[in-house]
Amino acid sequence: MPLGLAISTSTYAYLAYYLILPIAYIALLTVYGTKIQFWFMMSDVSKALLELRRIRDKSLDKLNHHIETTVNDPVNRARLLGMLEYFAVSPVDLDPVGIISKLKHIVEVHDNRMKTEIADILGRKDPILVGRTLGHVSAAAALNYLYKLVNHIVSLTKRYSSLALLQQLYAIMPLLIKQGKAVLEFIDAVDKGVPIGDGIGPLSVGLLMRGKPKIMIAEDTMAAITTIDGRRLVLIKAEGPASNLGKLDDAVRKTRLLFGKVSAIVTIDAMLRLESEKSGETARGLGVAIGGIGVERFRVEETATKEGIPLYAITVKESYMEAISIMGRKIAEAVVDVYNMLHRILEEKTEEDATVIVVGVGNTLGIGQ
């Protein structure tokens, strides 16, 4: 029965190819599908974790190199490395009344403690060197914490074989790597003392301050007066060229007390752009353009609301990466558009002889006044 045998073999082959194998395949994927997905995702996340560790180690190498060139005493070197674990506990917010003043107090104590500790370790109060060291320590501490946090989640994921946890980490891992690389670039900028993208506000105001008499209106914050389009402008920015953010809220309050009636407050700051937007584009709006935890914004808003002062904002769009790395050409050249917008606000929204406060918001690294 050779013919019968041939038919029977092809029937089995047909069954194997089109029925049994797919059923086995589906059964395998049903039982082991999530396991296979877990292995593939874990492999990618583990590679990304290694990359994050490499970034963290690079920042620590740079910090160690900076310490070797600036601090001689081994005890002080250890003290500086110990600052990587320095932390601040946020105040209790169960009763939110008065939370802003408590937050401001904690932030100020934290900043002052970091600066005085670093100045003590360095044995010098040179603001540029202190700012550079603080930049190194802050960046290394941020990357160290980021690595430890991701490593913690990866360990938990492995221990409990949690696909749900892994999927969340898998989704944000490329963004975390990108942020880590941006912080590394920030260290480069701090080392060289070059302006970063976030400095577009201080750059715009600092150029207007050039050649004008200046006063220190608040801690680490400078003010100058100029006249544009017949309006008296009180210009405020953090004191540069060291890495500084200043106390802009205190400066605005003091300016209000010193100059009496204020017709408008204009804040100039960098703004995180959406993927469809171009870097260096400028936008005009209302409100206070100050980032961070919101303490300074709250206090400026409070002053403005009490006095009925209109608030205007000019922003320059850029990515997170651009904001903390060396300033790019498009962002630097946006200063021209910022000035055009400022002229338009002055002409359209204020009378001649009015007093207007203009605040340059951001890190003033590499930008004098």
Added chain:
Amino acid sequence: MSERKLELERIVVVEECPKCGVMLKRKFSEGDYVGMPGGTCRFCGSRMYVKMIYKEHG
């Protein structure tokens, strides 16, 4: 920042003459900052100042 990227990017300083508005681009050197006095203007002899510092490609 990778070594390759560093090679492709360079930091430049733009100096401007406050009198005649002439701008001069030069390589960044340590200690430069925006607002600091720069060189002498070739056209009017005034003291220039650093207007911008940024990175550019190529």
